[in-house]
Amino acid sequence: MAKNRPIPQLNDFQNANILVIGDIMLDCYLWGKVERISPEAPVPIVHAQKKTYMLGGAGNVALNLSSLGCNCNIIALCGMDSAGSRVEKMLEENRISCHLLNDENRMTITKTRIMAIKQQLLRIDEEKKHVLSENEKESLLTRIKKTLPQYHSVILSDYGKGLLQTQGFTESVISLCRSQKIPVLVDPKGRDWERYNNATCVTPNSAELNLVAGEMESGDNSENPLEEEKLLxxxxxxxxxxxxxxxxxxxxxxxxxxxxxxxxxxFIVATQARQVYDVSGAGDTVISVLAAGLSIGLSFEDAALLANKAAGIVVGKVGTQPVTKDELELAINTNN
Ligand SMILES: Nc1ncnc2c1ncn2[C@@H]1O[C@H](COP(=O)(O)OP(=O)(O)OP(=O)(O)O)[C@@H](O)[C@H]1O
Ligand SMILES: [Mg+2]
Structure with a gap:
């Protein structure tokens, strides 16, 4: 941490209550060995040896929060299928309480990676876009309104799968949060940001910013770093x-x-030079730690510094893995 900044007291995370609303997914990894080419078509045959699962999308945001020691509740859509049961079980195992709206017409979004010795050969996505029905929307908003006062912050984790694109839903959640003075942070998707109007904070990456900026000049492609920052x-x-x-x-x-x-x-924050293995999931870590930091009373600047530190840790891990409280504490203490 820079001088004159408070040292975040990460033990306080255990008192933080955070609500995540968004698109949950099941990440499945099928690990195997390639020993021969198929006689049926010119493709490798993977001899499957094991399957592993991770919580993906908004589920990974919730996982980051729980591994920091925060109390977390997630609201998401899923199907009445085996992937949905697995998601529910994994949430429970990680002490994440949930309100999963399942319906037999919906499916749990599943991304299956076929892996041969750490190399991804293929990804299979099983997904359909689903929005809330008018009745579901109204009863969910009533529930959110009632339970909102117990939360210190709310995260909207939008992966563009429908929940947060339900007509009027995101707008209503944001206005409920703002009227109760609860920070509402959005990880955005796509170029239509009207539904994020009046949010406390939106956390796009550079490409997402450029997409929404549209006709405005790109802010992150200049040769001169100072010019680039000015434009950004x-x-x-x-x-x-x-x-x-x-x-x-x-x-x-x-x-x-x-x-x-x-x-x-x-407030410009530079990354610290480090070994980078896998940047996937860094955005989920950023919004989780930002919310966690705000929930324990940090300023936006200090919460962003902490989120940057946490993201620096997760990009050094193989695969999408959450940051833990101990790792973050160590990074703070050793000024890494
Ligand atoms: N190569 C890197 N070296 C160091 N830190 C990095 C690197 N890539 C990402 N980070 C850290 O992770 C943060 C988020 O990364 P990025 O801007 O790529 O988010 P993102 O595109 O939303 O990620 P995701 O793939 O999870 O959606 C950065 O602000 C930075 O702190
Ligand atoms: Mg992202």
Whole structure:
């Protein structure tokens, strides 16, 4: 941590209550060996040896929160299928309480990777987009309104699978949170950000920012790093104003982060040089740690610094794995 900044007290995470609403998925890995080519078609035959599972999408956000020691509840859609039962069991094993809206017409989104000695050969996605029915929406909003006061922050983890695209749903959740003064943080998807209007903070990566900025110049492709930052801050301001956002946290992969708020100076965070194995899931870690930090009373700047540190840890891990409280504590203490 930089000088003059408070040292985050990570034990306080156990008192943090965070609600995650979003698209949950089951990540399945089928591990095997390739020993021959199929006689049926010119493709390798994978001799399957084991299957492993991980919580994906919004489920990975919840997993990050629980491995930090936070209390977490997740609201998501899933199917009445074996993948849905597995998701529910995994949430339970990780002390994540859940409200899964299942329906026989829905399926649990599953992404299966066929792996041969750490090499991904193929990914099979089983998914369908589902929105809430009008009745489901109304009863879910009533439930959220009633339970909201117990939470310190809310995360909307949008993977574009439908829940947060339900007409009027995301807008209503944001307005409930704002009226109860609970920070609501959004990990966005796509170019239509109208539904995120008035959120406390949105956390796009550079590509997602450029997509929504559309006609505005790209903020992250200049040769000159100072010019690039200036442009990024300017685009961030326009996007914040257009959608009435209090904060915008742009994650910039190896270039770190850029946090801008209404009346604040831009807060640029650089990554620390480290070995990078797998950047997948870094965005989930960022929004989880940002929410966790705000929930224990950190400022947006300090929560973003902590999120950057945490993301630096997860990119050094193989596969999508959450950050733990101990790892984050060690990184703070050794100033890594
Ligand atoms: N190559 C890297 N080196 C160091 N840190 C990194 C690297 N890539 C990502 N990070 C860290 O992770 C954060 C989020 O990364 P990124 O901007 O790629 O998010 P993302 O594209 O949303 O990720 P995801 O693939 O999970 O959706 C960065 O702000 C940074 O802190
Ligand atoms: Mg992301």
């Amino acid at each position: 801050v300017e685009i961030s301001r326009k996007i914040r104003e257009r959608y009435g956002l209090e904060w915008l946290l742009v994650t910039r992969g190896p270039k770190g982060m850029c946090l801008t708020g209404k009346d604040e100076k831009p």
